Amino acid sequence: MPIRIAIVDDKSQNRILLSEQLGMSMNFNIVFVAKNGVDFLEKMKALDKKDLPQVVLMDIEMPEMDGIETVSTARLIYPGTNFLMLTVFDDDEKIFDAIKAGASGYLLKDEKTKIIEDYMQQLVEIGGIPMSPSIARKAMNMLVKSKTSASAVNASEEAAGHDLSDREVEVLKLLVNGYDYKVIAEKLFLSSHTVRKHIANIYSKLHVSSKAQVINLAFQKKWV
Amino acid sequence: MPIRIAIVDDKSQNRILLSEQLGMSMNFNIVFVAKNGVDFLEKMKALDKKDLPQVVLMDIEMPEMDGIETVSTARLIYPGTNFLMLTVFDDDEKIFDAIKAGASGYLLKDEKTKIIEDYMQQLVEIGGIPMSPSIARKAMNMLVKSKTSASAVNASEEAAGHDLSDREVEVLKLLVNGYDYKVIAEKLFLSSHTVRKHIANIYSKLHVSSKAQVINLAFQKKWV
DNA sequence: TGCAAAATACCTCATTTGTGTTATTGATAA
DNA sequence: TTATCAATAACACAAATGAGGTATTTTGCA
Numbered sequence: 001m002p003i004r005i006a007i008v009d010d011k012s013q014n015r016i017l018l019s020e021q022l023g024m025s026m027n028f029n030i031v032f033v034a035k036n037g038v039d040f041l042e043k044m045k046a047l048d049k050k051d052l053p054q055v056v057l058m059d060i061e062m063p064e065m066d067g068i069e070t071v072s073t074a075r076l077i078y079p080g081t082n083f084l085m086l087t088v089f090d091d092d093e094k095i096f097d098a099i100k101a102g103a104s105g106y107l108l109k110d111e112k113t114k115i116i117e118d119y120m121q122q123l124v125e126i127g128g129i130p131m132s133p134s135i136a137r138k139a140m141n142m143l144v145k146s147k148t149s150a151s152a153v154n155a156s157e158e159a160a161g162h163d164l165s166d167r168e169v170e171v172l173k174l175l176v177n178g179y180d181y182k183v184i185a186e187k188l189f190l191s192s193h194t195v196r197k198h199i200a201n202i203y204s205k206l207h208v209s210s211k212a213q214v215i216n217l218a219f220q221k222k223w224v
Numbered sequence: 225m226p227i228r229i230a231i232v233d234d235k236s237q238n239r240i241l242l243s244e245q246l247g248m249s250m251n252f253n254i255v256f257v258a259k260n261g262v263d264f265l266e267k268m269k270a271l272d273k274k275d276l277p278q279v280v281l282m283d284i285e286m287p288e289m290d291g292i293e294t295v296s297t298a299r300l301i302y303p304g305t306n307f308l309m310l311t312v313f314d315d316d317e318k319i320f321d322a323i324k325a326g327a328s329g330y331l332l333k334d335e336k337t338k339i340i341e342d343y344m345q346q347l348v349e350i351g352g353i354p355m356s357p358s359i360a361r362k363a364m365n366m367l368v369k370s371k372t373s374a375s376a377v378n379a380s381e382e383a384a385g386h387d388l389s390d391r392e393v394e395v396l397k398l399l400v401n402g403y404d405y406k407v408i409a410e411k412l413f414l415s416s417h418t419v420r421k422h423i424a425n426i427y428s429k430l431h432v433s434s435k436a437q438v439i440n441l442a443f444q445k446k447w448v
Numbered sequence: 449t450g451c452a453a454a455a456t457a458c459c460t461c462a463t464t465t466g467t468g469t470t471a472t473t474g475a476t477a478a
Numbered sequence: 479t480t481a482t483c484a485a486t487a488a489c490a491c492a493a494a495t496g497a498g499g500t501a502t503t504t505t506g507c508a
Contacts, residue, residue, distance in 0.1 A: 178436035212402035
């Protein structure tokens, strides 16, 4: 059975090239071709569940809605679909963002079509993670950096992790636990004004701007 | 100025081979050679601070105290020292453990001496992260797996634990990620009214009554 | 002792959120 | 073929929140 794929690229010559080359193979069935993230999401929406592509070849650099943004939205809606990022730049930040967004692989655009085909087969059949060697190298740097810096930072500022005051930490804990301003104020014998001020300061120090974000941060950093 | 290095390997032939090859170069100064983790730590302790090795070539497979265990201890005591793991096996778990332990690089033992020299130079001078390509590939798999498995697992067993509809789950995920109503509506091509309705239904089904509570629940139940 | 930082308190304003309610459509189950 | 439910959309209102401020009191440290 051929693998259902979709191609997303803003440049028509890329779309044509890829779809012609892949379309020649009996192993692939090109469900649709889109020219940006919005176009892609609309076309996905119009499809019957059974016709959804198994693999999406997604260009990273696109106007309107880029590949990373698209993946981060689409993977939530279409958990059965794999997103294979195609990029001309092996840019550290882009790779990192793509990983966070939940892409299933990262290939340089100058990869041979045969390689891309193999990778897609592997992705669907074995669930492997295709990756161009040069990108793998960069991504690895980031992984190691993130692992070591997390602990390196820890080693030096250990207990800290943030520079919140004791009082702010107390407020934060209650906030994360789902109490609203009034309740927190009561629990800490403060006026609700003060609580609000503390929370404003916390947001500012942690560079977030909503309760949801701060709770996420707290869980991620294991402050809870 | 030559780079100060130490070599840790349980097999004497490896120690001799490496130290002879690296010792020939004027770029390296072999401070000491140790035959296991305990031996290494003792020799480090005996050294004057200014004589501490800048790079330690550490075999992973060793009796007594293996390379990973040694690194995880030593890096806390000697933050200025880089640990470059040498291994014959590009074993997934070993690599992962080494990363967690805080090694600065991972080379296969059959790497040419020239490569190892280059990597060490790079490590000290630029702070780069040397890594054999085949290991980088494996480690990358792990990184991506760890990032994507969260959602892959979600997709399969998310139904368990609650009786939310598919659409509600989508909304919930975005909500937990910190997006507000308007943004969620945009991302899902819905009116904000609908999103609000979904969220009200979610709250009702999950018996919560605020964003903070639902995010907590989501983290606790590992829906994220 | 005296300063700086933290904690406290109050104010206003626009926006977001939680909570009602109603209604239409499409798919599915009884 | 009803009956139900999920998904969609809309309206309204009170409460909570976020984003600006300013100002006073504690407190820790130099």
